[in-house]
Amino acid sequence: MAEAHGTPTGNLSSYGITPAGDVYWNHDAHTLIELAVARGEGVYSADKALVTETGERTGRSPNDKFIVDEPSTTNDVNWGDVNVSTDAETFFRMRAKVVDYLSSQGTLFVQDLYCGADFSEALPIRVINQNAWHNAFARNMFIRPDAEQLENHTPEFTVLHAPHFEASPEDGLNSQCFVIVNYAEKEVIIGGTRYAGEIKKSIFSVMNLILPKKGILPMHCSANTTGDNTAIFFGLSGTGKTTLSADPKRALIGDDEHGWGANGVFNFEGGCYAKLIDLSEEDEPAIFGTTRKFGTVLENIVMDDAGVPDFHDTSKTQNTRGSYPIEFIDNRTMDSKGGHPQNVIFLTCDAFGVLPPISKLTPDQAAYHFISGYTAKVAGTEIGVKEPQATFSACFGEPFMPMHPGVYADLLSSKMAEHGATAWLINTGWSGGVYGVGSRMKIRHTRAMLNAALDGDLDNVEFVKDHRFGFEVPVECPGVPSEVLQPRSTWASKDEFDATANKLAAMFNQNFARYAQGVSEAVNSSAPSPLA
Known part of the structure; x- marks a missing residue:
């Protein structure tokens, strides 16, 4: 029975x-x-995490x-x-x-x-x-x-x-x-x-x-806070969302799914489902520590004979994962909640090397880039990818959004306006040329720009307008060489930069055409304009 x-x-x-x-x-x-x-x-790992396979x-x-x-x-x-x-x-x-x-x-x-x-x-x-x-x-x-x-x-x-x-x-x-x-x-x-x-x-x-x-905005994002200053981070895989939202000076609210309601930001989840490919104790000590705890579930991880996981072994999949309760992260908010965000961060890994490392967006531009959800795949990440490929995922989570992206974008715009939030586009990708020619943005520079934005250190600096994409780019930032801030100046060939930037702008426009009927004219007018 x-x-x-x-x-x-x-x-x-x-x-x-x-x-x-x-x-x-x-x-x-x-x-x-x-x-x-x-x-x-x-089976158990050497540290008694559960190791499973998904077939x-x-x-x-x-x-x-x-x-x-x-x-x-x-x-x-x-x-x-x-x-x-x-x-x-x-x-x-x-x-x-x-x-x-x-x-x-x-x-x-x-x-x-x-x-x-x-x-x-x-x-x-x-x-x-x-x-x-x-x-x-x-x-x-x-x-x-x-x-x-x-x-x-x-x-x-x-x-x-x-x-x-x-x-x-x-x-x-x-x-x-x-x-x-x-x-x-x-x-x-x-x-x-x-x-x-x-x-x-x-x-x-x-x-x-x-x-x-x-009237609550659901978001595919990470979030952190100082208690008085809250930030949310949107970004597709490979843009640095997990890395940049993990900050010793700011408590983690959550790493993947949140709502923005009348009382501020709240985590949907009671745990984290972290990608573990190439995880190292040096680069991600908090997440690495969770893989050594009883209660964690590891998916498709290869172990040695002693039961020690090898996070660099992708023979089963590149999408190795770890599930653990959020309590396994020490630097977190106790209630998985935060106030209304002061800053909204859109992360992209631009492998074309033409987007500025940091730029400030108007509310309408924020809605446009939120709906676009842009990043780029690079050679080696998928079979057959030999040059950068633009990837767009509406609201940075299109597979999970049942409604028209304009619904979510309108909610984001209204909440940003109501609470005075500032939107930033941060490019963690390439500078000085496309992938294979230029070099990846230095993480210390990206971290310095992010901290400057969150701490208000960019409030009083001069900005210049990018005439192709329309957003504002700071001419200086603490801890960052000024020449890095203007991507065109980092390219050896200005003609090649202009051609590549126009190509990316056209990709944005082509992608956005499928959403144009569901958004305002102001948001449609925030599209980039290829320059002659």
Whole structure:
């Protein structure tokens, strides 16, 4: 007979699940990790972190994510190649299969958690897992309730997670993997992938549709604060978001997903899901330290015979990951919240070498660059990439944004205006030429420019306008050679610079054309203008 362990706060029969075996409710990560090792789901590292493998799928599966097109949200969703629709019939057919599969398992694991550290806006969620290690991941990543909150917890969204159940060809999906969100039913069903990130990103996507209707801006960003001075950092992979938001003089609010509401900024999560490729103790001591703690879950990490992780070994994937509770970071805010930001930082790694290392944006320019979400891939990062390639991801997180990017941009602009925030574009990429000719911005210079912006040291310096891109560029910055601030002066050939800058400006314009109908004329007018 099935037995419940831990602290049950509901009944799985309400989902149609009839457990064949025991159900573990709301256990802590240590207990779940011990269960995972006992069940053969993973092994311990030398320092007792749990090391697991996700199999064939080592990252998100964007082509297998669907949103049910139903009356309550059909007009809210920006349907297209990113937000792909499916019908209720498909959802219920796949849900029935997932429920039957979970019911047949010898053991199930359940967590009742919250998404959002501001409990006035937090989303109570339930995660039902087939594996103990995925349940530990959920426990690490979301906000963990105290005893009173757990007693009063009523889930408003539920994730049914069956990673070893695969769709069949007759199901009519794109592959054996599926992630389907149904806002009317307040459920997410996941199957055919063991990559744990699908759990947290599906709930992030849910928040990105719920919160804007309440006037709250959901953000794919990191955030830190001094207590009086808060900053948020937007940036795609490889731009330095994690590195630059980790500052010994500023406490970390969170590293990935936040909301900006009436009370300021709040973390959606109770943990971090850090990329670990080439992690070193010297460069990232705080994150490195988490990999040596019982409670951390390491994905697709190669270890030596002594159980010591090799973070430089990418033979399984370049997307090696570590999940750990935010309490493993010492320099953090205790409540995962901060005040209204004084500064909004957009990070880009411009491999074309033409964007200034730092520039100040008007509110309309901020909306334009927020919607653009630009960075560049360089040769060597992906097979077939031999020269810089522009990459644009709306709101620096397009795969997770169900609504039109203009909705999020309008919220950002209004909150910046209301609270007097300043927007900065910081280029951590190349100077003196394109990738392969120029050199990468020195991290000490980038850090000096960031600190100057956050500390107000650029408030009274002279700025000059970049006539191609329109933003303002400081002529001096403490700790940074002045010639570095003007990218054209760092190129040997001014003609080559102009041609490359015009090329990038045209790329911006081509990308933005798909959003032009959903934003104001002022934002459209903030587009760069190639110069003759």
